[in-house]
Amino acid sequence: MGLLDRLDNPYNFGGIILGTLEDLLNWGRSKSDWYLHFGLACCAIEFMAANASHFDFMRFGTIPRASPRQADFMIVSGTVTLKMAERIVRLYEQMADPKYVLSMGSCANCGGPYWEHGYHVLKGVDRIIPVDVYIPGCPPRPEAFLEGMILLQSKINKQEIFKKRKRLEEEMKNMNQ
Amino acid sequence: MTQQEIYNILKEKFGDEIIEFSHELPSDPYIVANRSKIDEICLFLRDEENLNFDYLVILSGMDYIEKLGVVYHLYSIKHKHRLTIKVFLSKDDPHIPTVEKIWRSADWHEREAWDMYGIIFDGHHNLIRILCPYDWEGFPLRKDYKTPEEYHGIKVPY
Numbered sequence: 013m014g015l016l017d018r019l020d021n022p023y024n025f026g027g028i029i030l031g032t033l034e035d036l037l038n039w040g041r042s043k044s045d046w047y048l049h050f051g052l053a054c055c056a057i058e059f060m061a062a063n064a065s066h067f068d069f070m071r072f073g074t075i076p077r078a079s080p081r082q083a084d085f086m087i088v089s090g091t092v093t094l095k096m097a098e099r100i101v102r103l104y105e106q107m108a109d110p111k112y113v114l115s116m117g118s119c120a121n122c123g124g125p126y127w128e129h130g131y132h133v134l135k136g137v138d139r140i141i142p143v144d145v146y147i148p149g150c151p152p153r154p155e156a157f158l159e160g161m162i163l164l165q166s167k168i169n170k171q172e173i174f175k176k177r178k179r180l181e182e183e184m185k186n187m188n189q
Numbered sequence: 190m191t192q193q194e195i196y197n198i199l200k201e202k203f204g205d206e207i208i209e210f211s212h213e214l215p216s217d218p219y220i221v222a223n224r225s226k227i228d229e230i231c232l233f234l235r236d237e238e239n240l241n242f243d244y245l246v247i248l249s250g251m252d253y254i255e256k257l258g259v260v261y262h263l264y265s266i267k268h269k270h271r272l273t274i275k276v277f278l279s280k281d282d283p284h285i286p287t288v289e290k291i292w293r294s295a296d297w298h299e300r301e302a303w304d305m306y307g308i309i310f311d312g313h314h315n316l317i318r319i320l321c322p323y324d325w326e327g328f329p330l331r332k333d334y335k336t337p338e339e340y341h342g343i344k345v346p347y
Contacts, residue, residue: 094322094340094341094343094345095321095322097343098341122347123347127347128347129336131329131334131336131337131345132321132329134343135344135345135346135347139343139344140343
């Protein structure tokens with residue numbers, strides 16, 4: 013994936029690896045993602061299972077952080093009430109860039125079972141903060157959660173840092189033609 | 190002690206304050222009391238030696254559409270008997286004396302009944318919302334409650 017795969021034989025030339033800075037940064041970001049976690053509902057229980065030894069979430073290079081200032085991505089696991097929504101916005105704004113959001117479970121995705129009569133439930137956390145990966149399920153199995161993490165990592169690996177503006181300009185040109 | 194015996198004791202002591210005793214199946218037997226002296230009734234139930242209701246299991250609010258209600262579920266750990274008291278309130282004047290000083294656990298239960306049904310517990314030391322945000326409007330568990338369109342600029346309906 014990414015940096016190491018591009019080279020045919022990376023370890024044979026005196027420890028020198030050739031690659032782009034973009035790949036290096038993306039590699040660092042995707043493989044040491046620290047997360048801000050707050051359990052909001054039953055999804056948090058499933059998340060605890062993902063964290064325990066059977067599923068071993070930390071093999072993705074993640075470490076739970078209690079402070080948003082040390083976290084790279086945020087896991088919204090469970091029902092977001094309107095009371096909590098404002099706190100989530102504040103926590104999201106306290107995180108340093110680059111930051112990502114994993115929305116876990118039906119409630120965080122779209123309101124879940126509270127979509128009609130939940131007067132106090134936010135119908136989808138994407139109404140207040142941008143979401144990178146949605147994990148469906150009520151609650152999702154730990155395997156689904158791990159798949160979401162793999163998706164997030166592959167998304168980070170595809171990030172463009174220097175070429176982005178150029179590419180977007182070209183795309184706009186093509187669209188206009 | 191059976192509920193009937195407890196009712197007889199209360200009726201003798203408080204007279205008109207105790208309105209009726211209902212023991213129709215399938216519901217548990219319950220006593221309907223007047224709201225004005227509910228704190229004295231509760232204190233008597235707790236402190237009387239052969240009643241000794243030292244545990245308030247739950248205090249809940251009710252909405253019967255035309256009226257509101259408060260339900261007290263009591264239990265005596267010593268005598269192992271239980272009792273249900275219902276108090277009905279009009280929607281225009283939902284005041285009732287607090288029992289917070291009698292059972293400490295009533296504090297949060299009364300705050301919840303206030304939060305969800307708008308029942309005002311006179312004499313409560315800190316009657317503020319407990320579940321909803323402090324600036325929430327309306328009482329969500331009332332039958333005529335309408336879900337707000339937005340809260341602090343966030344759209345609420347799906």
